[in-house]
Amino acid sequence: MNKFRLTRWLISLPPTLFLLIFFAVPSLIMIVTSFRFPGEYGGLAPLTAPETTAAEGDSGLYGMTLEAYHFFFSDILYAEIFLKSFVVATTSTLICLIMAYPVAMLIAQSAKKYRNLMILLVVLPFASNFLIRIYAWMIILGPESAFSHFINSVLQAFGFEPVMMLFSPFAVLVGTVYVHLPFMILPLYTNLEKHDPVLLDAAQDLGANRWQRFWLVTWPQSLPGVFSGSALVFIPVLGMFAIPDILGGTGDILIGNLIKDQFLGTRDWPFGSTLSIMLMLAVLCVTGLFTLLARPRVPR
Amino acid sequence: MKLGYTLMGLFCLLIIALTGCTSEDQVAGNLSGKNGNILRLFNWNNYISQQTIERFEQTCQCRVTQDYYSDNEELLAKLAAGATGYDLLVPTGDAMDTLIHQGALNVLDKSQIPNLKNIDPSYLGTVFDPDNRYSVPYAYTTTLIGFNREKLAELNLPTDSWAIIFEPEYLKKIKGRITVLDSQRELMAAALKYLGYSASDTDENHWQQAKALIIRAKPYWAAFSNTSYIRELAIGNLWVAHGYSNDMYQAALDAKKTGRRFSVDFVIPREGAVLSLDSMVLHHSGHRPDLAHRFINFMLEGKNSAELTNLTGSGNPNLAARPYIHPEIIANHAIFPDTAQLSRLEMLHDINHTQRRLLSRIWTEIKLR
Numbered sequence: 120m121n122k123f124r125l126t127r128w129l130i131s132l133p134p135t136l137f138l139l140i141f142f143a144v145p146s147l148i149m150i151v152t153s154f155r156f157p158g159e160y161g162g163l164a165p166l167t168a169p170e171t172t173a174a175e176g177d178s179g180l181y182g183m184t185l186e187a188y189h190f191f192f193s194d195i196l197y198a199e200i201f202l203k204s205f206v207v208a209t210t211s212t213l214i215c216l217i218m219a220y221p222v223a224m225l226i227a228q229s230a231k232k233y234r235n236l237m238i239l240l241v242v243l244p245f246a247s248n249f250l251i252r253i254y255a256w257m258i259i260l261g262p263e264s265a266f267s268h269f270i271n272s273v274l275q276a277f278g279f280e281p282v283m284m285l286f287s288p289f290a291v292l293v294g295t296v297y298v299h300l301p302f303m304i305l306p307l308y309t310n311l312e313k314h315d316p317v318l319l320d321a322a323q324d325l326g327a328n329r330w331q332r333f334w335l336v337t338w339p340q341s342l343p344g345v346f347s348g349s350a351l352v353f354i355p356v357l358g359m360f361a362i363p364d365i366l367g368g369t370g371d372i373l374i375g376n377l378i379k380d381q382f383l384g385t386r387d388w389p390f391g392s393t394l395s396i397m398l399m400l401a402v403l404c405v406t407g408l409f410t411l412l413a414r415p416r417v418p419r
Numbered sequence: 420m421k422l423g424y425t426l427m428g429l430f431c432l433l434i435i436a437l438t439g440c441t442s443e444d445q446v447a448g449n450l451s452g453k454n455g456n457i458l459r460l461f462n463w464n465n466y467i468s469q470q471t472i473e474r475f476e477q478t479c480q481c482r483v484t485q486d487y488y489s490d491n492e493e494l495l496a497k498l499a500a501g502a503t504g505y506d507l508l509v510p511t512g513d514a515m516d517t518l519i520h521q522g523a524l525n526v527l528d529k530s531q532i533p534n535l536k537n538i539d540p541s542y543l544g545t546v547f548d549p550d551n552r553y554s555v556p557y558a559y560t561t562t563l564i565g566f567n568r569e570k571l572a573e574l575n576l577p578t579d580s581w582a583i584i585f586e587p588e589y590l591k592k593i594k595g596r597i598t599v600l601d602s603q604r605e606l607m608a609a610a611l612k613y614l615g616y617s618a619s620d621t622d623e624n625h626w627q628q629a630k631a632l633i634i635r636a637k638p639y640w641a642a643f644s645n646t647s648y649i650r651e652l653a654i655g656n657l658w659v660a661h662g663y664s665n666d667m668y669q670a671a672l673d674a675k676k677t678g679r680r681f682s683v684d685f686v687i688p689r690e691g692a693v694l695s696l697d698s699m700v701l702h703h704s705g706h707r708p709d710l711a712h713r714f715i716n717f718m719l720e721g722k723n724s725a726e727l728t729n730l731t732g733s734g735n736p737n738l739a740a741r742p743y744i745h746p747e748i749i750a751n752h753a754i755f756p757d758t759a760q761l762s763r764l765e766m767l768h769d770i771n772h773t774q775r776r777l778l779s780r781i782w783t784e785i786k787l788r
Binding site: 158190376 | 490492493495496499517520521595596598601602603604637638640641642643647651654655656769771772775776778779780782783784786787788
């Protein structure tokens with residue numbers, strides 16, 4: 120028993136170290152960076168130059184300062200962007216859930232020999248590059264595309280104004296849902312596949328109709344799958360920047376875009392790090408919530 | 420559980436394989452001489468002709484490798500994050516300013532660059548590098564307005580003024596068919612120019628006026644776009660775009676090649692615009708300054724320099740290149756501005772971090788409102 124435990128430790132040590140080092144070290148760098156002064160030409164101000172920083176009205180302590188946090192909290196604008204990103208992430212997650220659930224159920228209930236093929240089909244889009252798939256949506260949603268012409272001719276037939284689908288919040292939602300849908304389907308399927316069909320039979324015997332059987336038997340059992348799928352969609356969407364950059368319109372800025380801007384256009388590392396830390400805290404809160412909710416309800 | 424162990428084992432193997440590979444590469448690199456007789460270029464995408472490179476490789480008996488960036492911010496960010504080993508960079512003026520102040524550039528040995536005499540003196544001695552100690556002009560672009568000529572004539576809209584991207588009375592006819600650059604500095608510069616200020620103005624009041632102008636026009640714009648406007652203009656999805664002259668040249672060429680029923684044209688607005696002069700500079704991390712100097716001198720030869728302009732439609736400060744450039748490019752005043760236009764063009768200056776943060780805040784507000 121003791122020997123077995125030792126082997127287990129030895130084997131799991133390298134990946135654990137890998138995760139620890141490559142998670143902890145960058146996070147620490149980021150935390151320290153967020154308390155520094157930005158350099159005149161980008162990067163960070165040297166730690167040993169208090170005279171230059173004193174001119175900004177904040178002398179700091181050993182070249183460390185709360186200035187970036189002060190800037191973040193003194194402006195409602197940044198809270199608005201966080202709120203907006205949460206709304207986009209929540210909406211995408213809900214749409215993914217509604218679309219993924221029937222698919223996952225279909226796969227879980229089909230004959231075993233087809234399941235692997237169906238899972239393969241769900242995963243297949245990953246075989247092509249993420250950016251190429253997003254650019255493909257640019258073509259599909261573009262104003263001169265066949266799809267756009269069809270939608271607009273239908274709208275016109277009913278007397279509505281034609282719409283521009285590309286460069287809109289709608290396009291951003293289409294992109295995020297499209298990219299993240301498999302991340303919702305897979306955990307849901309793994310969960311639904313394990314359900315014991317006997318329970319449904321029992322419910323039927325007790326007089327439950329189709330709807331009651333789903334709502335009272337299948338749904339509560341699938342909650343852990345729902346929550347882990349939701350976390351897998353919600354968290355990446357919260358930090359993404361490429362999709363709003365490519366498909367979004369003039370108002371589609373999310374925290375991801377803002378952070379990217381700090382490191383590229385503005386070259387303001389401390390503020391970029393502060394934003395990243397705030398995002399990380401927000402994600403941690405949400406993950407904590409999901410883990411709490413995803414605990415299996417039925418004690419086994 | 421067993422599967423888990425197998426995966427871990429595989430992972431360890433992978434790590435060993437990967438680290439093994441890199442050390443082998445290094446050995447190979449060392450074997451082929453002192454840093455491999457390689458000139459390492461950090462250049463813009465599509466900013467040199469393949470034939471030019473091949474010809475240089477033949478004359479110098481060396482190899483040229485290129486890494487690419489798509490904007491100055493990317494260049495600065497990658498260098499700041501520790502990218503090294505580049506002999507030559509091709510930054511725009513304001514980025515070069517930053518690099519000079521960071522002490523990241525080496526001083527040029529002009530005795531090795533006799534072809535410097537080919538450069539039009541009006542492009543030498545910029546504010547960023549008054550004596551050209553660090554930099555040699557390579558090519559330039561202007562930031563201007565590209566448009567669908569037939570569509571705008573049909574709608575009877577002006578094409579020679581920033582008003583087309585800022586005035587609601589014009590914008591309402593092209594709603595959703597116009598994009599502007601996703602660049603804080605460039606869009607502010609256009610707005611400041613339209614308001615009659617300098618493109619590099621840093622007065623906060625003027626910035627606030629520019630912000631108001633941009634927010635008023637924003638509902639009519641389809642998107643902020645830095646690259647996709649080239650394709651969208653060429654296929655007719657967009658009718659107006661704020662962008663760079665060489666990109667507009669590509670869009671016009673694409674529309675012509677694919678036989679569209681419209682043509683793409685581009686004009687420098689009469690209020691003036693931003694001139695981006697890209698220069699060749701030596702990065703201090705380079706291993707082969709000798710090759711870098713030879714390359715600079717080689718690129719200053721008229722024929723080699725002209726190849727770049729014929730390929731990309733960039734402006735060219737090299738007088739010796741003129742005879743080799745396609746006449747229709749020379750005749751295009753949006754690429755080769757006349758003296759009157761040149762006097763209205765301005766180069767962007769770098770701004771300090773307090774100004775950058777303020778601008779970023781304004782930019783965030785513009786995006787959110």
